[in-house]
Amino acid sequence: MxxxxxxxELDIQEVRNAVDQAAREITSRYDFKNTGTEVELGDGSITLRSSTEDRLAAARQVLEEKLVRRKVSLRGVSYGSVVEASGATVRQEAALAAGxxxxxxxxxxxxxxxxxxxxxxxxxxxxxxxxxxxxxxxxxxxxxxxxxxxxxxxxxxxxxxx
Structure with a gap:
């Protein structure tokens, strides 16, 4: 029968590559200078940090562009709410689909x-x-x-x- x-499932290697590319682009772009914007891949999630919410939204857009270019479905990424973090920064978690x-x-x-x-x-x-x-x-x-x-x-x- x-x-x-x-x-x-998401291809974790492609997600890792997309996060690395996004982090590289964020460090080199002029509009992200001195904003403390970071993109990190954790265990089953991606963490976005920045000084303001609009820079965080721009970092999210850069990350999504890199994920799409790597053929990772955006349906597998679910964003949490924007949270105020220490040092007058904001943070957002993006959970990756698993199963x-x-x-x-x-x-x-x-x-x-x-x-x-x-x-x-x-x-x-x-x-x-x-x-x-x-x-x-x-x-x-x-x-x-x-x-x-x-x-x-x-x-x-x-x-x-x-």
């Missing part, structure tokens, strides 16, 4: 069942969804339907087996 997996949450998994399973394809079933397995069906062509149609729908998270399809 053919199967495939649906997961939601499919239980709510999103339920939504995806419901969507797959709602497609009405005969013999197609899906089940959640530790942050990913395994979809199985009787025919390969039907599973390819499920993949196409999932790509067209917007779930707010980046979806990756892998481990396709006959």
């Amino acid at each position: 053919p199967t495939f997996d649906v997961s939601s 499919i949450s239980a709510d999103k998994a339920r939504e995806l399973n419901k969507f797959i069942k709602g497609l009405g394809f005969k013999g197609v079933s899906s089940q959640t397995q530790s942050g990913q969804i395994r979809v199985s069906g009787k025919k390969r062509d039907v599973l390819q149609e499920v993949i196409t339907a999932l790509k067209e729908a917007d779930f707010g998270i980046p979806l990756e399809f892998g481990n396709f087996r006959d």
Whole structure:
């Protein structure tokens, strides 16, 4: 019986490269001079720091440009609120997507069942969804339907087996 997996992961190496490029650009640009603007990659999150909120928004734009250029989906990055930090600075955390949450998994399973394809079933397995069906062509149609729908998270399809 053919199967495939649906997961939601970001390529951490590409994220690291994008953060490094953004940090390099921020240190070299004139409009960021003496603002103390920084971009750091932490464990599962990106931290943006600056002296003012408008410089923070500009740093966020630079980071997003670098992520898009590296083909990292912006759906996998969720920004927190801007927080006042010590030394008259502001800080913002951006969480990186890792796996499919239980709510999103339920939504995806419901969507797959709602497609009405005969013999197609899906089940959640530790942050990913395994979809199985009787025919390969039907599973390819499920993949196409999932790509067209917007779930707010980046979806990756892998481990396709006959």
